[in-house]
Amino acid sequence: MNSQIKKISSSVYSLFNAARPERINRKPPGQVPGTPIHTGIRKLDEVLLTVHDFDTDHYDVIRLEKIEKSESYLDKPSKTWIQVRGLHDIDKLKSVWDYFDLHPLIREDIVSTSQRSKIEPYPDAVFVVLRMIAHKTEPDGTTGLQTEQVSMVLGENYVLSFQESDEPIFEPIFNRLNNTATNLRKLGTDYLAYTLIDTVVDHYFQALDLIGETIDELEDLILSEPKEEYLQKVHALRQDLNYFRKSVWSLRDGINSLIREESPLVTGEVKIFLRDVYDHVVQVIDNIEINREMIIGLIDLYMSGLSNRMNEVMKVLTIIATIFIPLTFIAGIYGMNFDPETSPWNMPELQWYFGYPSALIFMLALSVLMVVFFKRKGWM
16 A cells, blocks of 8 residues: 555656746846747757648648748748747747748747737737647656647748747647648648647646546545645645646637637638637636636645544543543552551551452453443444
8 A cells, every 4th residue: 555655646746847837037127019038948959940831732841941941832822831949049030030020029929938828810910829738758657747838820821830849749730731631731721720729729638637637646645644745746736727727718718809800811611610629728727627626625635634633643542541540540549658557547458468459450440341331432
């Protein structure tokens, strides 16, 4: 049992170590709006540019050194997805931003990795900021959560995506693009943008599954033996859920506004799929709230466990004290040491040959009778 608890405890720890988001830097106050300053952690050695060009007849994947080489693909009637991984090199990112003439506020939000999830329409583009929270298995076999900011810009015939790292979070989309029968190859770039959003939301469910498993493990640990370290884990998990909730809550409003507002870049056919994503986000929020209530229940369970343990200790101490009270009384009576020769009140037991063992046997018998009485009453 102890080895099983230690194994479960180790898996619980792995979640908290991995799920805690990195502490980010804030840009200095008073900066001109639209000033791009990277506030996150450098996760790659260099910025990686990848072009995914596709239509119903072909799908090409090309690695680029410079964004200008994508012109041949953007001039075609095919759809183009430019994947940018790494946000630390402002100069290289600026070449991408200048090439597509992105608004200064979009540039600032892309590299400011503390942004909340949102969807903002611009005259010639739709800007999307998401918080990726995904289940990840470490090389040592432990599981945890990884988090990073993912930004997207939807244009007329292109989609730009920006990631902090090169984690293969969109790998399922690559597999779907290789299939000529999918809607990705048939529909426009707005459907591609929907697919990217939907993939991020799908990762939320896996993350919630891991959090749910962790809550169940903590519940078993607290029921077996409430320890202070388990309470610390509960508080850490509550902080993770609050971070999760903050990351997802605003996404619901952004998707809802994109569905309701008229935009030439989002067709009515794709809005039907966006409604499905909206339902998924609402489901994620509901699950987060349920887990938060379960966390509160774990705290109550921990406090109840401590109270029960204290009651058990007090019960044992009370029973022991109750048993020794009459024994102490008897010992006190015969310990008064009155001399039977000078006292008018004679204590004949003091002169008995077997007085001492008789007193001990009587006290032992009285203790046994009291224990039997307590057991029959259900107090022991």
